[in-house]
Amino acid sequence: MFRIGELAKQHGINADTLRFYEKHGLLAPSARSDNGYRVYSRDDAQRLAFILRAKAVGFSLGEITELLSIEVNKSQRVCSDVKDVVDDKLMKVSEKIAELERFRFSLQLLSDGCCGGSHSAEHCTILQALESCEPADFSQLAAETHADS
Structure with missing residues (x-):
């Protein structure tokens, strides 16, 4: 489990960026500690890495949200759903x-x-x-x- 500062540092971003992603529904802490700190899991860290990679190739937050919705329901979606997002961005x-x-x-x-x-x-x-x-x-x-x- 990671606290917000630890996760941010691990990915080379600041804690405000994580809060921003949380505010926009891209990422949510798995839990809160007894003292109210955000606590992130390994899955959360992988989701953050996905977000940052998608951002690095030019996807907007809305497009990343769409890709994440496909990612979490991969078995219910088809590859062309993802390709359509990429082709639209292209x-x-x-x-x-x-x-x-x-x-x-x-x-x-x-x-x-x-x-x-x-x-x-x-x-x-x-x-x-x-x-x-x-x-x-x-x-x-x-x-x-x-x-x-």
């Missing part, structure tokens, strides 16, 4: 990467269009573009240029 990550690539391209256009000199910013091309262009203009240009490459 799709979201791919969409986010595409969005970040559009951001990078738009920022590069803004940077390339600016002289970066020491004169007044009254005629700065970056500020002019941000004042006059619609956000969709940057996104569209970035998407078109990215599609051409």
Whole structure:
């Protein structure tokens, strides 16, 4: 059995993180000691390790909750249930990467269009573009240029 500080230290996190996971229903102490301390079992430690590994590969707390619900009922679930969670996350990550690539391209256009000199910013091309262009203009240009490459 582990007290909260011991379990946290064993996994390289702080006790507040364990309390956070408890608050969000991901982890619960197996018991409380006579003096009210949270006490965790080996199973709790394994569950925490699962949570931390899932978090390390990018799953959100909601997704981890879903994976844990499958984990505790493995015999009642099928592998495709887990794969669906992973594939959904993979799709979201791919969409986010595409969005970040559009951001990078738009920022590069803004940077390339600016002289970066020491004169007044009254005629700065970056500020002019941000004042006059619609956000969709940057996104569209970035998407078109990215599609051409």
